Amino acid sequence: MNTTRFRLASLALGVAALVLVVATLALHDVAWPDALVRAVAPIASIDRSAHPPPEASVAVADDDSTLDAPVGSLLAQAGPLEHAPLLAAAAAPVVSAPSVRGDRAGSDFPAECPALLRQQFNRLQTGEPQSLCQFRGKVLLVVNTASYCAYTGQYEGLEALYRKYRARGLVVVGFPSNDFGGQEPGTNRDIAQFCRLTYGVEFPMFEKSSVTSVASNPLFAQLTASTGVAPQWNFYKYVVDRHGKPVAAFDSKTTPQDHKLVRLVEGLLAERIPEG
Numbered sequence: 152m153n154t155t156r157f158r159l160a161s162l163a164l165g166v167a168a169l170v171l172v173v174a175t176l177a178l179h180d181v182a183w184p185d186a187l188v189r190a191v192a193p194i195a196s197i198d199r200s201a202h203p204p205p206e207a208s209v210a211v212a213d214d215d216s217t218l219d220a221p222v223g224s225l226l227a228q229a230g231p232l233e234h235a236p237l238l239a240a241a242a243a244p245v246v247s248a249p250s251v252r253g254d255r256a257g258s259d260f261p262a263e264c265p266a267l268l269r270q271q272f273n274r275l276q277t278g279e280p281q282s283l284c285q286f287r288g289k290v291l292l293v294v295n296t297a298s299y300c301a302y303t304g305q306y307e308g309l310e311a312l313y314r315k316y317r318a319r320g321l322v323v324v325g326f327p328s329n330d331f332g333g334q335e336p337g338t339n340r341d342i343a344q345f346c347r348l349t350y351g352v353e354f355p356m357f358e359k360s361s362v363t364s365v366a367s368n369p370l371f372a373q374l375t376a377s378t379g380v381a382p383q384w385n386f387y388k389y390v391v392d393r394h395g396k397p398v399a400a401f402d403s404k405t406t407p408q409d410h411k412l413v414r415l416v417e418g419l420l421a422e423r424i425p426e427g
Contacts, residue, residue: 260284265395267377270370275327275356276343283370288393289322290419292407293374295362296325297334297385298345305386306350308407312416313354319420320393325356326371330363331384374400388412392419 260269264284271282313323327342329335339358346352361367362382374389375381380400388401401412
């Protein structure tokens with residue numbers, strides 16, 4: 152028993168040390184050395200095997216009665232952070248630091264922009280750097296996608312959901328990734344053409360990145376830390392409210408037309424942010 156406690160304590164100290172270094176680099180806008188990224192990778196990576204994903208926990212309760220409760224109560228029902236995976240606890244100090252992406256620092260973003268959205272990524276179709284602050288005040292459905300996956304057909308449902316609710320403030324945001332099963336091997340141009348010609352995708356998509364790498368995609372690191380759910384396969388879905396707060400995570404098997412997902416989105420869209 153003492154040996155087990157010692158090992159757990161050693162692991163906790165090691166994680167804490169890595170988090171301290173990462174947070175320090177983020178605060179000082181210092182490029183992350185490859186060695187550090189490789190060191191953090193075993194912690195940030197969950198299941199990268201080519202096997203289908205296991206059932207993942209979702210921050211939404213199973214009974215339909217929850218869907219009729221105030222949206223703000225959903226996070227409280229998810230439980231404290233201590234019940235989330237180790238990754239969520241380890242990443243929490245990092246996500247509190249100013250986000251840095253490309254050549255823009257956190258101080259360059261509008262003051263009213265939520266912390267989660269103070270990041271910049273290149274658009275898939277044009278390569279143009281764009282700030283996620285353009286989505287402030289919107290309800291977001293953030294998805295990691297792939298072109299050669301058993302779930303690729305969900306592109307159609309995601310686009311349908313986007314077209315149905317975008318006038319009310321929903322934005323579906325796609326991030327192609329080759330992390331799981333090597334199912335997104337193409338270039339950004341290949342992916343853009345495939346999405347447009349095959350599924351008529353019009354919702355915003357950004358260039359291919361690793362959603363399991365803190366350095367490559369800090370947005371997914373923050374979503375993981377906030378929800379306690381890391382993407383374990385393609386087409387994991389994260390719902391973010393109008394205030395820029397992650398509310399729930401859904402696994403690959405949850406379709407864009409899933410009853411609970413749609414009801415949650417509709418509830419969040421009904422909330423209005425006071426002007427001024």
